[in-house]
Amino acid sequence: xxxxxxxxxxxxxxxxxxxxxxxxxxxxxxxxxxxxxxxxxxxxxxxxxxxxxxxxxxxxxxxxxxxxxxxxxxxxxxxxxxxxxxxxxxxxxxxxxxxxxxxxxxxxxxxxxxxxxxxxxxxxxxxxxxxxxxxx
Numbered sequence: 619x620x621x622x623x624x625x626x627x628x629x630x631x632x633x634x635x636x637x638x639x640x641x642x643x644x645x646x647x648x649x650x651x652x653x654x655x656x657x658x659x660x661x662x663x664x665x666x667x668x669x670x671x672x673x674x675x676x677x678x679x680x681x682x683x684x685x686x687x688x689x690x691x692x693x694x695x696x697x698x699x700x701x702x703x704x705x706x707x708x709x710x711x712x713x714x715x716x717x718x719x720x721x722x723x724x725x726x727x728x729x730x731x732x733x734x735x736x737x738x739x740x741x742x743x744x745x746x747x748x749x750x751x752x753x754x
Contacts, residue, residue: 620740620754621660636687640676648672666712667731693743703732
């Protein structure tokens with residue numbers, strides 16, 4: 619597994635939204651903006667599923683995904699494999715987190731699942747000679 623540095627985590631927490639990219643089993647790409655996300659540990663992030671349709675179908679057929687985020691000239695792409703939790707403690711905690719978020723923003727949100735990304739590779743996406751370089 620690849621580990622995020624403190625700076626990568628700091629930027630991940632700061633940036634909204636990030637982009638989640640998936641592909642169907644026959645390779646058709648899909649990319650969606652994600653706001654409900656958090657770091658579990660240096661190698662794992664959680665994304666809440668409120669509205670996934672194609673994205674959910676893609677992840678079930680092909681669990682390899684990428685999450686990309688940036689600000690200005692600094693950015694990272696996290697690649698790995700997802701699992702989807704719709705029961706259990708982590709899912710219940712996600713449901714509560716999204717309900718609290720819904721109350722704060724005044725927009726009805728309900729989590730249908732906790733998408734857990736185990737980070738396998740990390741790439742730089744900043745422009746310049748290091749663009750696309752594997753960092754971890």
